[in-house]
Amino acid sequence: MAEKSATPGVAPGDRCAIGISFGNSYSSIACTIDDSPVVIANEDGDRQIPTVLSYVDGEEYTGNQAKALLVRNPKNTAVAFKDFLGQDFKSIDPTHCHAAAHPEDKNGTISFTIQDQVEGEPSTLSVSEISTRYLRRLVQSASDYIGKKVTSAVVTVPTNFGEKQRDALIKAAQAADLEILQLVNEPIASVLAYDARPEAKLEDKIVVVADLGGTRSDVAVIASRGGLYTLLATAHDYEFAGAQLDKVLMDHFAKEFMKKNANVDPRENAKSLAKLKAESEATKKALSIGTNANFSVESLAEGIDFQLTINRLRYETIARKVFEGFNRLVEGVIKKAGLDVLDIDEVILSGGTSHTPRIASNLRSIFPGTTAILAPSTSPTALNPSELQARGAALQASLIQEYESDDIDQSTHPAVTTVNHISNAIGVLTVSEDGEEIFTPIIAPETAVPARRTVHVEAKDGGNVLVKVVEGGTHIKVTKPEPKVKENGTKEDDDEDSDFDSEEEEEEHREKIWKIGSTLAEAAIKDVKKGGKVEVAITVGNDLSVIITTREVGGKGGVRGSLKAP
Amino acid sequence: MATATVVSRPLLALPADWSAEKDFKPIGSITAFTQRTIEPVGPHFLAHARRARHKRTFSEDDRIQAQERAQKVEKDEESEESEAEDPMMLQREAKDWKSQDHYQVLGLSKYRWKATEDQIKRAHRKKVLKHHPDKKAAQGSTEDDNFFKCIQKATEVLLDPVKRRQFDSVDEKADVDPPSKKEAAKGNYYKLWSRVFKSEARFSKQQPVPVFGDENSTKEDVDTFYNFWYNFDSWRSFEYLDEDVPDDNENRDQKRHMERKNTNARKKKKAEDNARLRKMLDDCSAGDERIKKFRQEANAAKNKKRLDKEAAEKKAKEDARLKKEAEEKAAKEAEEKAKTDREANKKAKEAAKNALKKNKRVLRGSVKDANYFAGGDAAPAQIDAVLNDVELVQGKIDADEVAALAGKLNGLTVADEIKAVWNAEVKRLVDAGKLKEGEAKNLA
Numbered sequence A: 001m002a003e004k005s006a007t008p009g010v011a012p013g014d015r016c017a018i019g020i021s022f023g024n025s026y027s028s029i030a031c032t033i034d035d036s037p038v039v040i041a042n043e044d045g046d047r048q049i050p051t052v053l054s055y056v057d058g059e060e061y062t063g064n065q066a067k068a069l070l071v072r073n074p075k076n077t078a079v080a081f082k083d084f085l086g087q088d089f090k091s092i093d094p095t096h097c098h099a100a101a102h103p104e105d106k107n108g109t110i111s112f113t114i115q116d117q118v119e120g121e122p123s124t125l126s127v128s129e130i131s132t133r134y135l136r137r138l139v140q141s142a143s144d145y146i147g148k149k150v151t152s153a154v155v156t157v158p159t160n161f162g163e164k165q166r167d168a169l170i171k172a173a174q175a176a177d178l179e180i181l182q183l184v185n186e187p188i189a190s191v192l193a194y195d196a197r198p199e200a201k202l203e204d205k206i207v208v209v210a211d212l213g214g215t216r217s218d219v220a221v222i223a224s225r226g227g228l229y230t231l232l233a234t235a236h237d238y239e240f241a242g243a244q245l246d247k248v249l250m251d252h253f254a255k256e257f258m259k260k261n262a263n264v265d266p267r268e269n270a271k272s273l274a275k276l277k278a279e280s281e282a283t284k285k286a287l288s289i290g291t292n293a294n295f296s297v298e299s300l301a302e303g304i305d306f307q308l309t310i311n312r313l314r315y316e317t318i319a320r321k322v323f324e325g326f327n328r329l330v331e332g333v334i335k336k337a338g339l340d341v342l343d344i345d346e347v348i349l350s351g352g353t354s355h356t357p358r359i360a361s362n363l364r365s366i367f368p369g370t371t372a373i374l375a376p377s378t379s380p381t382a383l384n385p386s387e388l389q390a391r392g393a394a395l396q397a398s399l400i401q402e403y404e405s406d407d408i409d410q411s412t413h414p415a416v417t418t419v420n421h422i423s424n425a426i427g428v429l430t431v432s433e434d435g436e437e438i439f440t441p442i443i444a445p446e447t448a449v450p451a452r453r454t455v456h457v458e459a460k461d462g463g464n465v466l467v468k469v470v471e472g473g474t475h476i477k478v479t480k481p482e483p484k485v486k487e488n489g490t491k492e493d494d495d496e497d498s499d500f501d502s503e504e505e506e507e508e509h510r511e512k513i514w515k516i517g518s519t520l521a522e523a524a525i526k527d528v529k530k531g532g533k534v535e536v537a538i539t540v541g542n543d544l545s546v547i548i549t550t551r552e553v554g555g556k557g558g559v560r561g562s563l564k565a566p
Numbered sequence B: 001m002a003t004a005t006v007v008s009r010p011l012l013a014l015p016a017d018w019s020a021e022k023d024f025k026p027i028g029s030i031t032a033f034t035q036r037t038i039e040p041v042g043p044h045f046l047a048h049a050r051r052a053r054h055k056r057t058f059s060e061d062d063r064i065q066a067q068e069r070a071q072k073v074e075k076d077e078e079s080e081e082s083e084a085e086d087p088m089m090l091q092r093e094a095k096d097w098k099s100q101d102h103y104q105v106l107g108l109s110k111y112r113w114k115a116t117e118d119q120i121k122r123a124h125r126k127k128v129l130k131h132h133p134d135k136k137a138a139q140g141s142t143e144d145d146n147f148f149k150c151i152q153k154a155t156e157v158l159l160d161p162v163k164r165r166q167f168d169s170v171d172e173k174a175d176v177d178p179p180s181k182k183e184a185a186k187g188n189y190y191k192l193w194s195r196v197f198k199s200e201a202r203f204s205k206q207q208p209v210p211v212f213g214d215e216n217s218t219k220e221d222v223d224t225f226y227n228f229w230y231n232f233d234s235w236r237s238f239e240y241l242d243e244d245v246p247d248d249n250e251n252r253d254q255k256r257h258m259e260r261k262n263t264n265a266r267k268k269k270k271a272e273d274n275a276r277l278r279k280m281l282d283d284c285s286a287g288d289e290r291i292k293k294f295r296q297e298a299n300a301a302k303n304k305k306r307l308d309k310e311a312a313e314k315k316a317k318e319d320a321r322l323k324k325e326a327e328e329k330a331a332k333e334a335e336e337k338a339k340t341d342r343e344a345n346k347k348a349k350e351a352a353k354n355a356l357k358k359n360k361r362v363l364r365g366s367v368k369d370a371n372y373f374a375g376g377d378a379a380p381a382q383i384d385a386v387l388n389d390v391e392l393v394q395g396k397i398d399a400d401e402v403a404a405l406a407g408k409l410n411g412l413t414v415a416d417e418i419k420a421v422w423n424a425e426v427k428r429l430v431d432a433g434k435l436k437e438g439e440a441k442n443l444a
């Protein structure tokens, strides 16, 4: 095995770098043109390229062409292999390979037996080899588009992609003549894709990324602080993802087919099943755009053609359980992060399944109105959920491609990335209209240090003011509605929306309240002008020491003091 | 972040007595922090890395140290212990899924209804990794995929909230039997029953459920507990035990019949379950020393009240009796006094009468002694005239005057002296206007 340091790096000047999202179901490639990311279509015109590799008569196929071969050539078609990279046979789930080439254990290496030559015995192709061949095709498509040989890439990986898996992926890419500049976590790439938009503001926020894919759903809670991202919690779900939605439709159409065709079950024949699956997925995608979709397969089973329309409502009904599973998954990971839905500023829907309007509207319903739900159906400015990871990867590639690979290694070193994060907010006390002392945050909790934040606080009446710097925490205040007093007979029965109103009223009200924590320091600013403002700047150092500077905005002098590290 | 946010709420006013050197008072330090890994992604990270590295080169040791310090977000699946698989269970037929223990199939026996959705998913994945038939086939084994189907069925049931409730409703392995009287008597009464109710609480629509508590629970808590449980609102239902309804369209009647039968069976089981819970509560409360204690305390309080009341009543009665007696006594005494008074009066009157009689006799005797004021033998006319006048005078004076007159006359024997007394008396009476001039002239 080659040592890490022996990895051949490409000289920065010779690089042509892209971003790759390498999924179990689909992959995407992207580059940047004038610093903005562009997702590249392959020779078939696809931007979501099925992660499938198939051989017929010694000819290699990928993407949708290969996927189509699942019907007549499943044995020589490899699918859903990416997660197998760097794994032991005992720890892989072969479920999604059932209707394609099966993974096998060949002397401790996960392999497929595939007839990849015109003649002779079938070959034993390791997962690494399959990945190399697939990546080579992706790189080829990108090179064709860019018109220059792609040498390097940033590739996205799930947050639970282990060290061995990373190594295996890097090696598989190298074997395809592709230098991996960096592997980045998928949800982070999605956040970057949004944050890199020219109109995006740099804000401290808590972001949830729900990556709903084909074989897995991954959710991450991320603290975004001054453009630095920290994972607070993650969840991985292999039960509820796009494939389950395909299955819901497959069962639906199979049953309808059986009703009309003397109980012939298209699920019992491999070829019929493959056709059923392919068309169910296509129908599912169509239902993300239209309110009706047509399912149509020639010779679905026993030579019988089948054609049926389904409307979106029907689909949403039969898929309800899977949809509800997504809500629970998201709620669960927020709880795991020790947060509440009220703490979430943004929900980014990522992955192909996130195109589904109902999934977005279901999520919309569990978050407060102030939370942005970034999905095509809930936000007109949302990016294509299928493209986020490739875009983020391309952006990162363009950021780092000019660095020597040693330099990149050192910059991503844990000694650089492991830093202190403050657990509580730091802020000042202000006075509410009722004369109550209220915590006003300046630095948000879970901010990585060093960090510096500045606010301007009104000093309405002027004079001498106290800048009291304290820590703050939050709690969720739940107000139960007052039991409703029934108005007797005053309201007419035909008041149609009265029912609706009453339900609204009875919902409990939840709000996030700041609690005042321990005091850090006090400073005085004297003789502030009436209607003036006071600037408070707080800097927390690497070692968690604090420097506070405060002065009247536009005034001279000011106060500066520091606090010891804990 | 360069730009400053503007806060519209004003700062606090400076207290008049506030002072500090250079107007700054350091008070505390940051109290809580965690080491976490920031993602090495994006333009702001590049800036961070430049600052953090500052021409330094980090070694493999630095890497290990830093990684150890950082809080882990992804957890090791491997570290989870796994439940041994019962060989009998591995032999199960998938078609008998209704009778299978879904939790056991997934290796979650000890969690059962407490297993979280996440646990179920992870347990499923673990089982899939181990039992997937494609994997077994790839390894040359020809085993059937029955147990794999059992796993899939178990997962299907347990990941569907509705189906899971139906199964949990009839998951007897999660039941905790109520302790027998003997067991409960051994001193673990509260612990044993707590366990029963904790398990039973899983069926409550309302959560959280009040806890059973222990010997130190307050009366209020105990009351709340029993009130809650006697009004228990349970989601438990029994459709999981339904008999299979034929799925074909031909036997419509039979189908309807089966459905009706099932509905009735569910109702019956639900009623039985309610009765079971009720009985359990009755048994539990019957042996609950706290209830006895509270009852005794309540009784003692009530008794005290009653005794107080009784005593008060008794006292009132006694007082009334005494009062009555006193009154009666007073009345009697008064009566007796009146009687003696009357008698004394009568005697006095009699005595007075007698005295009067005697005095009158003295008066008459005096004139007789004076020989009716006649020298020699008195003529009967003279006697009559004198006695008439005596009679007249007597009639004009009262008893006291009679007595006084008699006193004066008593002992007198000399006629003149007697006459002088009478003379004076007549004169007094004439002066007083009681006698007219010339009346009783025989005595004058």
Ligand SMILES: Nc1ncnc2c1ncn2[C@@H]1O[C@H](COP(=O)(O)OP(=O)(O)OP(=O)(O)O)[C@@H](O)[C@H]1O
Residues within 6 Å of the ligand: A022, A023, A024, A025, A026, A027, A048, A051, A212, A213, A214, A215, A216, A217, A241, A242, A243, A281, A284, A285, A286, A288, A350, A351, A352, A353, A354, A355, A356, A386
């Ligand atoms: N427009 C759409 N509407 C609904 N579903 C879609 C749409 N486009 C793609 N999908 C589904 O999204 C899933 C693929 O998601 P994605 O492209 O994120 O794949 P992936 O990351 O490779 O997934 P994984 O690694 O989880 O298998 C498939 O199930 C696909 O059918």
Ligand SMILES: [Mg+2]
Residues within 6 Å of the ligand: A023, A024, A211, A213, A214, A351
């Ligand atoms: Mg994905």
